[in-house]
Amino acid sequence: MEPASSNVQLQVENEGRPNQKGPQFKGKKKGPNKFLKFLNSKKVVPYVFVSPFIITFLVLTLYPAIQGILMSFQSVLPGQVTFVGLENYSRITNGTFLRALTNTTIYVVLTVIILTVIPMVLAVFLDSKFVKMKTVFRASFFIPALTSTIVGGMIFRLMFGEQDTAIANQVLGFLGMDTVNWRFTAWSGMFLMVILASWRWIGVNMLYFLAALQNIPTELYEASEIDGASKLKQFWYVTLPQLKPIIVFVTTITIINGFRMFEESFVFWEAGSPGNIGLTVVGYIYQQGIQQNNIGFGAAVGVVLMLIIFVVSIINLILTGAFKKGDE
Amino acid sequence: MNKKRFPLLKWVINIGLSITALIALFPIISLVISSFMPSSELMRNGISLNISFDQLNLDNYLYIFTQAPEYWAWYGNSLIISAVTIVLSLFFSSMVGYALALYDFKGKNLFFILVLFILMVPFEILMLPLFRMMINLQLVDTYLAVILPLVVAPVAVFFFRQYALGLPKELMDAARIDGSTEYGIFFRIMLPLMGPSLAAMAILQGLASWNNFLWPLLVLRSNDMFTLPIGLATLLTPYGNNYDVLIAGSVMTIIPIIILFIFFQRYFVSGLTVGGVKG
Structure with missing residues (x-):
């Protein structure tokens, strides 16, 4: 059962160390050596390397996913699990869920627009040759991403306090x-919620756009200049099409993160918001x-959320x- | 194309960027200044533009260092959980990513597609069944429960694979001829070559774990097991908060992240680039 490649290696090993009594050594400790x-x-080897992924995928993703789907057809109480068919699903379309879905959808739409357009504009400006101190700007935009939503949310609660003396009202x-x-x-x-998320994520998305901008070949700009294109036209006909892959990436990530949103709401209202506004x-x-x-x-x-996503x-x-061919 | 053609544009761009940068930094600056303000003042007025500088003092910090042992328990929990998560997830994810990039084996593509698929499945959907699993395994309120779901991060696997694709395969053959085992090749030769990507992922995984909220909120039950975000969140109440621990504590949560960032930041931007643009 010993694979061929291993035999080759054995030979090579023996050639490399001619003084050692390879074959006899192997003969004595046959069991463990063969296993090694x-x-x-x-x-x-590759399966050994991949095994952590296989194990965690089976135990921490596939199993809970199946469990989750099963549970959605059950009524789960401690020590008592009963199959209830579609009852859970039929109860979903209630006012509270629709409110939650509406809130989430509005949040997704707003964050996708803000977190694509603003970082892209900032990145284009930062990448232009008019700007000095690029690293200072880059760091200032990125620093908010280092805070947790809880810390960021607490600051925003203080800045957007109800009092007339809090900054926003001032x-x-x-x-x-x-x-x-x-x-x-x-x-x-x-x-x-939108401004808290935007504040924390603009810098991150800007880095993605900056990286993509730096990969655009300069010949494209030179060629368009010879053709007499204005800056605005250059952006529209050269920069934007070249940025398409990263735009797809950023919007996809933002949509998924938007539908997963929880903390931004929790930090402002903890367990429950007035009239479920959050x-x-x-x-x-x-x-x-x-x-x-x-x-x-x-x-x-x-399960419904996953389907929506x-x-x-x-x-x-x-x-x-993203599925169209022949763009590049 | 010379600079003199656009003097106005140049000014508009620079001033616009400066204002935006100030807006981005403003909440952080306010946080630091407010941490020196009396808690009662914050509760009454929020963060205000008219700061009375004679009110600034170190009371919040003195309080947190002398009167708030629970805060330091949270700090310790967060440090332990983040450190273990970084080490384990870097170790396992780099191994998986490396194998997916540099070995040919049956099922390789299937595994890679699975990694991409898990990237798309939001954790929130798995969280209820996982939570039940933790209850059944009696892992609730332990570090292990928080760490387990983060041990093999699909983002990190994907990232390490992209990075390892660029490593020289010839080195592996050379090492084989020298009699190195496959494991020796990985740990002694290839893993050190993946250094920059490890640094970038250390920041990202550290950040994710340090700021992780929803899952620890579910599985950590007792006050002395809380991590910093969970602990601090318990101090937020619907009507006014006691800001002494909250605000000084918030400032201090950012410190380890900034240290991590300064330490590895050279690799960070290039790190994001590899993972992001090809994604």
Whole structure:
């Protein structure tokens, strides 16, 4: 059963150390040595290397995924699991879930626009030859990403406090506008979540765009200059098409992260927001599955969320033309 | 094409970028300044533009160093969990990524597709069944429960594979002729060559683990087992917060991340590039 490559290696090894009594040595300790040779053969080695992935995939992804789908058809109580068919799913279309889904969808749309356009513009400016101190700018935009959502959220709670003396209301007052009860009205609640996420992620996405910009061949710009293209036209006809792969990447990541959003809501309202203005789909899973112990129902919401993410991601990939051929 | 053609544009871009950078840094600066303000003042006024500098003092920090043992318990938990997560996930993920890049074996493509697939499956969907699993295994409220799901990170596997694709395969053959085992080749020759990618992933995995929230929130139950984000979040209440531990504690949570970042930052940008652009 010993693979051929291993035999070759054995020979090579013996040639390399002619003074050692290779064959006899092998003869004495046949069992373990053969096993070691087996472990070291080129057919077995890659599987040993990949085994952590195989094990964790089976135990920590596939098994829970199947469990989750099964649980979504069950009523799970401690010591008592009953099959309830589609009951969990039929209960999903209630007002609270639709509220959570609406909130999440608005959040996804807003963050996708903000976190694609602003980082791209910043990156294009930073990449231009007019800007000195590029590293200082790059670091300033990236530093917010180092904070946790909890820490960032706490700062924003203080800056967007209800008091007239908190910064946001001070600025509004300075502009002659009414103060806002930031955490207690629907539009401002959404605004808080979006601005917190944008603040933390703009720098990261900007780095992706910067990296992509630096990979655009300069000949393209030189050629368009000879043709007399303006800066704006250059951006539209040269830069933008070249950035397409990274735009697809950034929008896809932002969509998935948006549908997974939980912390941005938790940090402003902890367990529950007034009138559910900050409830998200994952927040709803947490509320139902953990706090109210409806694990089966929570799992059903999870399955629905996964389907939504898949469908939206695929639509996004089609719209951004990720599947089209012959673009490069 | 010379600079003199666009003097106005140059100014607009520089001033625009400077203002945006200030806005980005403003919350961090406010956080640091506020951490020297009395907690009662923060509760009453929030973070305000008119700072009374004579009020600034070290009380919050003194309080946290002398009166808040639970904060240091959280700090210790976060440090241990993040350190173990970084070491394990770098070790296992680099191994997997390396094999996927440099060996030919049956099922190789299947494994790679699985990695990409898991990247797309949000963790939140697996969390309820995983939570039940942790209850059944009686791992709730242990470090292990927090660390396990992060041990093989698909992002890191994908990243290491991309990086390893660029390593010289000839070195492996040369080492084989010299009688090195396949494991020796990995640990003594190829892993050191993957240094820059390890540094970049150390930052990303460290950041993810240090700031991880939802999963530890589920599996950590007792106050002295909390990590920093969970512990700090317990101090947030719907009506006004006690800001002494919260605000000084927040400033200090950023310190290890900044150290990690400064330490590895040379590799970080190039690291993101490999993983990002090809993704």
